[in-house]
Structures are given as C-alpha cells and as structure tokens.
Amino acid sequence: MTLVLALLVGGAFGFMLDRVGASDPGEIIGMLRLTHLRLMKTILLAIGVGAVLTFAGLLAGFVDPVHLSVKTAHLGVVLGGLLLGAGFGMAGYCPGTGLAAAATGRIDACFFVVGGLVGAAGYMLTHTLWAGAGVLAPIAGGKVTLGPIAGTSYPALIEAVSGEWLGIAVGVVFIAIAVAIPDTLRPTRAVRPPGRRFEATG
Amino acid sequence: MYAPWTIGGVLLGFVFFVAVLLVQPVGVSTQFVVVDAILWDAADHAAITLDPASATGYTSTNAYLAEGGGRYAAQAAEFPGYGLVFVAALMLGAFLSALLRGGVGRRERAMPSIWRARFGDNPARRWIACFGGGAIVLYGARLAGGCTSGHMMSGTMQTALSGFLFSFATFAAAVPTAVAIYRRER
Known part of the structure; x- marks a missing residue:
C-alpha cells in the first residue's frame, strides 16, 4: 500500500514538475537571472497553497501531525544551501528536477544525475569531518517551527501563537508574494514589445 | 507550452x-x-x-x-x-x-538553448559542467540535510526554520551564479 502511494504521489509530483517547466534548465536559469519569474511565481504559489491546505487540515483534524517532518536547523543547512545554489545556478538543475529532466530525455541531465551520485558518495565519506567540526550541531532549537503545532514535539520560535494559524498566515503571505511578483525584474530585449525601437522614426 | x-x-x-x-x-x-x-x-x-x-x-x-x-x-x-x-x-x-x-526536441535534449547561446555548440562542455554541477548540488544537499524539495518546498511549507535558512542560502548563491554565467538569453 505504501508503495502504491509512493507511485501515485511521486508520479503526480514528477508530472507537475515537468508541467510547470521546472525540468527545463532554460526556465530555471531565467528565474535565477530574474528575467523570467513565471516559475518563481508558480513555486511560491505552490508552497503557499500547500501550507494553507496542510495547516487547515491539521486544524480540521484530517491531517495527521505525525506525517509532518521538520528538519534540523544547523550551520550545514546554510553552507550546503550555498553549495547547492552555486551548482543549481550553473547547471539549472536541482536533485528532483534533474531526475525529472533526465526522464524527459535530456542527456545533460543524465550527467547531472551521475555527478549527483558521486557528490552524495563524497558526502558519505566526509560526513564525520563536518560532524566533528560542529557544523551539524542544532541551532535555535534544531527541528524548530515558527509556532507550536499540536500533536508534535517540535520547539517553536514564537511559543505564544498557534503554529497552525501561523502556518496559514505564512501560506497566505507566500500566495500574496506570488501574485505581487512581476513577470520579470530585469527586462531583456526579447520581452520588450516588438517594433518599439522604430517609434522615433515612425 | x-x-x-x-x-x-x-x-x-x-x-x-x-x-x-x-x-x-x-x-x-x-x-x-x-x-x-x-x-x-x-x-x-x-x-x-x-x-x-x-x-x-x-x-x-x-x-x-x-x-x-x-x-x-x-x-x-x-x-x-x-x-x-x-x-x-x-x-x-x-x-x-x-x-x-x-x-523535448533533439537539439534541446543534447543541451539547453540557453547554454548553447552562451557557450556554443560543443555538448561535451555542457555535460562536464552538469556532472560537476550535480556533484556540488548533491554534496551541498546532503550537508544541508535536504534539497530544493525537502527543505525549500516541504520545509517552508511546514514553517520550518531550516527550510527558510536553506532557501535564503540557496538563492543567495544561485542568483549571482546564474547572472554571472549566463550573460545572454536564448
């Protein structure tokens, strides 16, 4: 049964990643260069919708809080995020979208995936160095969320406010940002209206 | 599309x-x-x-x-x-x-047009860059304890501090890298 769910949820996730253009490095790099923000709007809206539905479901009681999985905050999250970001900005792939792109027949994505297996093996061999240096020590409470969530033992940054309502508020903020972001922050020649440069002579 | x-x-x-x-x-x-x-x-x-x-x-x-x-x-x-x-x-x-x-078109499958516009038609350069990029991305993801899916999407969706830290760090590196590397569009 779990494996059937894995097929359904994983299949829907991969299908949607490709549908929104996340498996296309041209779209990813356009987003990261801030020239084509459609994908950024899509992802922010998705996170917002996911947050509102999840926390509303927790409040209504039909989402089981044990299904939540909050990861530890540590210095490695920031260092690893910087490394991942550099590779993401160069290749235009992240782990999930690289796999999706490889499945759509992109040869460069296959090289990305094989490189990823090598990188993950490299981490397996060097993990103890990071752990020994204290980089992986929890900060600010470790597996911490904005507010306390009923049915979980995660510590909260803001103890006084309901984590569920904060989660809905965060979701609404993400949706509002998605709506507010323009299609581009750095217009390129390609997105200017065609023929405009002839106005002066016309 | x-x-x-x-x-x-x-x-x-x-x-x-x-x-x-x-x-x-x-x-x-x-x-x-x-x-x-x-x-x-x-x-x-x-x-x-x-x-x-x-x-x-x-x-x-x-x-x-x-x-x-x-x-x-x-x-x-x-x-x-x-x-x-x-x-x-x-x-x-x-x-x-x-x-x-x-x-996906045959030319686009070999390498994306955005790369071709910047670095030319030799696919080997793109493939080597992607291999190296994949290694950096997955090394970073495991150091961080998650990737764009687990930290950025799932983490921020659950209001996890780790998800916000990760997202901030990722974009702080990815945006300047992409701007510096890809000076021309398609």
Whole structure:
C-alpha cells in the first residue's frame, strides 16, 4: 500500500514538475537571472497553497501531525544551501528536477544525475569531518517551527501563537508574494514589445 | 507550452499537500545516498549489515549510513522502499508529462538553448559542467540535510526554520551564479 502511494504521489509530483517547466534548465536559469519569474511565481504559489491546505487540515483534524517532518536547523543547512545554489545556478538543475529532466530525455541531465551520485558518495565519506567540526550541531532549537503545532514535539520560535494559524498566515503571505511578483525584474530585449525601437522614426 | 503560474502553482501545491496528508512531505536528495548505498552493498556485502542493537535493525561500516539508528542503511537494505519508489515514479511522471506535450526536441535534449547561446555548440562542455554541477548540488544537499524539495518546498511549507535558512542560502548563491554565467538569453 505504501508503495502504491509512493507511485501515485511521486508520479503526480514528477508530472507537475515537468508541467510547470521546472525540468527545463532554460526556465530555471531565467528565474535565477530574474528575467523570467513565471516559475518563481508558480513555486511560491505552490508552497503557499500547500501550507494553507496542510495547516487547515491539521486544524480540521484530517491531517495527521505525525506525517509532518521538520528538519534540523544547523550551520550545514546554510553552507550546503550555498553549495547547492552555486551548482543549481550553473547547471539549472536541482536533485528532483534533474531526475525529472533526465526522464524527459535530456542527456545533460543524465550527467547531472551521475555527478549527483558521486557528490552524495563524497558526502558519505566526509560526513564525520563536518560532524566533528560542529557544523551539524542544532541551532535555535534544531527541528524548530515558527509556532507550536499540536500533536508534535517540535520547539517553536514564537511559543505564544498557534503554529497552525501561523502556518496559514505564512501560506497566505507566500500566495500574496506570488501574485505581487512581476513577470520579470530585469527586462531583456526579447520581452520588450516588438517594433518599439522604430517609434522615433515612425 | 508550460502551465500558467496560477494553475501550475495550485496543482503543484495540492501535490505537496496530498504527500503530507497520505504519507510524508516530498523529498528527493536522500535517495542519491540510498542508491549509492545499494550499489556499494552490491559490490561489497559487508557494507550494510544486520544489527539488532540499531533502531532500524541495520547498520553500516560507513558512519553516515549508520546514523539515526541506521535509517539510510535500512532504506538501502529494504529496497525498494517508499522514498526510492517515490523518485522512480517522479521520473515516470515527468516522462509522461513530456510525452503529452510533444517531447523535448533533439537539439534541446543534447543541451539547453540557453547554454548553447552562451557557450556554443560543443555538448561535451555542457555535460562536464552538469556532472560537476550535480556533484556540488548533491554534496551541498546532503550537508544541508535536504534539497530544493525537502527543505525549500516541504520545509517552508511546514514553517520550518531550516527550510527558510536553506532557501535564503540557496538563492543567495544561485542568483549571482546564474547572472554571472549566463550573460545572454536564448
């Protein structure tokens, strides 16, 4: 049964990643260069919708809080995020979208995936160095969320406010940002209206 | 060609929600470790062993795989588990979607046009860059304890501090890198 769910949820996730253009490095790099923000709007809206539905479901009681999985905050999250970001900005792939792109027949994505297996093996061999240096020590409470969530033992940054309502508020903020972001922050020649440069002579 | 941000965002967000509703938040990068561990154990059966003292019943000679009560060792030993089938299905879903929208063109499959416009027609350069990029991305993801899926999408969706830290760091590196490398558009 779990494996059937894995097929359904994983299949829907991969299908949607490709549908929104996340498996296309041209779209990813356009987003990261801030020239084509459609994908950024899509992802922010998705996170917002996911947050509102999840926390509303927790409040209504039909989402089981044990299904939540909050990861530890540590210095490695920031260092690893910087490394991942550099590779993401160069290749235009992240782990999930690289796999999706490889499945759509992109040869460069296959090289990305094989490189990823090598990188993950490299981490397996060097993990103890990071752990020994204290980089992986929890900060600010470790597996911490904005507010306390009923049915979980995660510590909260803001103890006084309901984590569920904060989660809905965060979701609404993400949706509002998605709506507010323009299609581009750095217009390129390609997105200017065609023929405009002839106005002066016309 | 691609879904508008409104419909695409709502449907993708619904997938995130369904994942939490039914099983657990979406996550991908762990499976790169699990596949490495499966390959390693196939080559050397002493890599992952039964251990009644560990929480999952498995341990490994590698400290990372043995961590957390042997949770990575267990995922490699008891495959295919949820996580691995999830990423296999992810690939199948992406394949079906690409098929339905007419597939990716032959030139684009070799390397994306945005790379071609900047670095020319030699695909080997792109492939080497992608291999190196993949290695950096997955090394970083495992150091961070998650990737764009597990930290950025699932983490921020659950209001996890780690998700916000990760997202900030990722974009702080990815935006300047992409701006510096790709000076020209398609």
